[in-house]
Amino acid sequence: MNNLAKLKQAFKSIRVKSLIDYIKYNKQIQLFGKISSVVIIIVCLFLFTILLQKILISIKFHEKVLAIDQQDELLKAQNGLEKELKALDKKLASKTPRSYYLVINSASNEFTLHKGTQTIKKDKCSTGSYILLKNGDQQQWMFKTPKGEFRIQGKTTSPVWKKPDWAFVEEGIPVPSANHFSRFEYGVLGDYALNLGQGYLIHGTLYQRFLGLPVTHGCIRLNDENLELIYNSLSVGSKVYIY
Missing domain, CATH: 1.20.5 (Single alpha-helices involved in coiled-coils or other helix-helix interfaces)
Known part of the structure; x- marks a missing residue:
């Protein structure tokens, strides 16, 4: 146990x-x-x-x-x-032309004279006003400066302005015959004129205080000094660029 x-x-x-x-x-x-x-x-x-x-x-x-x-x-x-x-x-x-050529800025109403790549002169000018003139329902004119590339067609000293029809319509007087003496005005274009063709000229003006403003009927206006410089610089055939 x-x-x-x-x-x-x-x-x-x-x-x-x-x-x-x-x-x-x-x-x-x-x-x-x-x-x-x-x-x-x-x-x-x-x-x-x-x-x-x-x-x-x-x-x-x-x-x-x-x-x-x-x-x-x-x-x-x-x-x-x-x-x-x-x-x-x-x-x-x-x-770019190697010789003289002219550039017109119609927006700022300025011109620049060049020779090749060199700038010779830049100053004020006047271009078209873009005013629309109407003669009833039959005729109308837009006073604008054409844009593009142009060449000098001819050069004139002591130019005479042959007034077109719109000049009489603008003055509110009857339009005379084509060769009526009232169409011819002397001394209003300055001492020189350069022809761009189609009735457009580079010329002087009696109203130089308006240079830099768009007041022309399509031509390009310059003061006396610039007009003489451009006349002596550009030849027939020289290029003019307008934009």
């Missing part, structure tokens, strides 16, 4: 010890699981950080490549524009 009690006691001790060992083992397993989870999280964070760095590096690389491509495109465009400008400069040089 005594031996049986000892055996039970021993068995009980073994069970208690086994239970304690189990509990300790279970705690170790749980602790290991927690440590493993933390390690896995750390590893995942580390891998994510590396991946994020690679993505950022890739983005920066592509940005640099894109910037380089844009710079290349800009350089190509710039080179193309420079070539076009050079071509236009050559074309302009080939079109």
Whole structure:
């Protein structure tokens, strides 16, 4: 009986010890699981950080490549524009007369006398008023200076103005016959006149205070000094550009 009690006691001790060992083992397993989870999280964070760095590096690389491509495109465009400008400069040089020529700006009522690429004189002039004159329902005249490229058709000293029909209509008096003496006026065009054709002249004016204003019937008016300079500079056939 005594031996049986000892055996039970021993068995009980073994069970208690086994239970304690189990509990300790279970705690170790749980602790290991927690440590493993933390390690896995750390590893995942580390891998994510590396991946994020690679993505950022890739983005920066592509940005640099894109910037380089844009710079290349800009350089190509710039080179193309420079070539076009050079071509236009050559074309302009080939079109520019080497002798004297005249440029009329009808918007600002200014002229520029050139010789080749050199500017000789720039000053005021007067061009068409753009006034519309009507003679009933049958006739009307628009007083504008024509635009385009012209050539000097002829040159005259002490020009005489043969008044056209509109001059009489404008004054409100009857229109005389074609060669009636009242059509001819002396001294109103200045000392010189240069013929552009189609009835348009470069001439002087009695009303120099109006120079710089659009007040003419289509001709180009200059003061006495500029008229003499242009008359002496331009020859028959010289170019006149009006814009």
